[in-house]
Amino acid sequence: MIEIQNIRYAIGDSLILDQVDAVIPKGEVTAIIGPNGAGKSTLLSLASRLIKPDAGAIRVDGHDVHHASTAEMAKLLSVLRQENHIASRLRVRDLVSFGRFPHNRGQTRPEDSEKIDEALDMMEMRPFENRYLDELSGGQRQRALVAMILSQDTDYILLDEPLNNLDLVHARNLMVILEKLKNVGKTPILVIHDINYAAKYATHILALKNGTTFANGPTLEIFQSETLSNLFDSHISIQTLDGQLIALHH
């Protein structure tokens, strides 16, 4: 369980996040949604220890992320951020094996190799494992980064717009993988813009607007025409098609 308690974060005079409160349950796929500038990425930056809140705390299974040891947090919580400009020439397999670093401090054991293989297979990056990152397309690179996060094998996995650069098929595959991870007890949390992906794969929704919590609850509860229309200040109609929630927003 991740408890976000009364988070406040300001840059200079502008308040980015204020009174953000939410509980993200363990063992569910949580989508963080909201309009541009709602503070979604800032919330992830806070969770990833990149910045510190001015007030409040984020606790993962009771550990305050800003006070617990960062080496221990890395075994519990992994974060893939949106901007990942990597100038280093690394092979895909080397990159993915760095995901094991919090567990093995660089000494690859047999069980690490298994995790690495597993992550590469899940992201369909096995055929490219010996390629350098700068020899990959944007989508392949994104998949390599996700594979690295998967090999980190943490209970909580935070992904900031992981579908960026991914084509239709790979986007769906990633969502299916997150669903599978949920089924083995992991807790994937992702910032996502396509609310239809959220509707289909997320079981829990945290909606942010203007730097504060707008709604937080099970997907079925949040996905109401009125709630989403208010969230985005734009008409959104929620329909059910073949037993599946669909948001019509255009």
Place this chain on the structure above:
Amino acid sequence: MTKLLVGVLFALLFIASLFTGVANINPGSLFSQPDALWILLVSRLPRTLAVIITGSSLAISGMILQMLARNRFVEPATAGTGQGAAVGIIAVTILAPQASLMVKMIAAVVAALGSTLIFLLLIRRLPVDRPLLIPLVALVYGGFVSAIAIFFAYQLDLLQYLEVWMHGMSGEFSGIMMGRYELLWIAAVLSLLAYFVADQFTIIGLGKEMTLNLGLGYRQIVAFGMMIVSVVTAVSVVTVGMIPFVGLVVPNIASRIMGDNLRASLPWVAVLGSMLVLASDLLARTIRYPYEVPVSIIFGVFGACVFLWLLFARPVHAR
């Protein structure tokens, strides 16, 4: 196979370096000629070791700085570290002219550290996806720091003195003999230490976000890397002068051939660095025999050519 080939080549360069010089000694005369062994031990061996240590440690510190700056085109000799060391040396010369070499070195290290820190703070605001901005800023900043050294040197009539340490024109090994190069062992030890935390430098090259995600202390690694870069640079400036391009060209060649996983590549960076500087030093000793030209000139010509090649032959991205 490659290892064997490189090993043989390294041994050949090493032996050639031992037996190249004005005093004619060769392996056969070592025990018959009375002073041959003495020349070998007092002059040739220290010089050869100095070249190897300087070449390898400058190359490694170049690699580390490139990881810290997340940019392929920076090196300590242009990004203000070497120039900072010169400012430190000038400051000590003005404030405490009688200071020992050790004190000079400490001043050089401190000033180099400060100068490197300012450089890293400066480039933090530059976008990482515009890789050529950083070396431009580095050149301007390096020029600025060296202008400080030159200004004070000029005011106090120490310009020639400064030339001895700095400015590429004087990076050379002809003055090296036993008792005049031992400080370099500090650089050797630090380079070895760098190898033991190679993974952490690779990770820091992935960016601050990734470093934190993997549970590493970002500041500690940056501080340790800066320490290595500054001490290695300062020590080599104090003992042999500045040799530009080693820290730039060698990591780039290594990166092209075998990528940036430092645990795998650092030993090769070290070997390549020492071999290239050894070869340059041999050329510097023989090109105008019996006189010597500074090794930095030879390496500068070579380095400039490789740098141009790096700029124009950037890898094609697969789509």
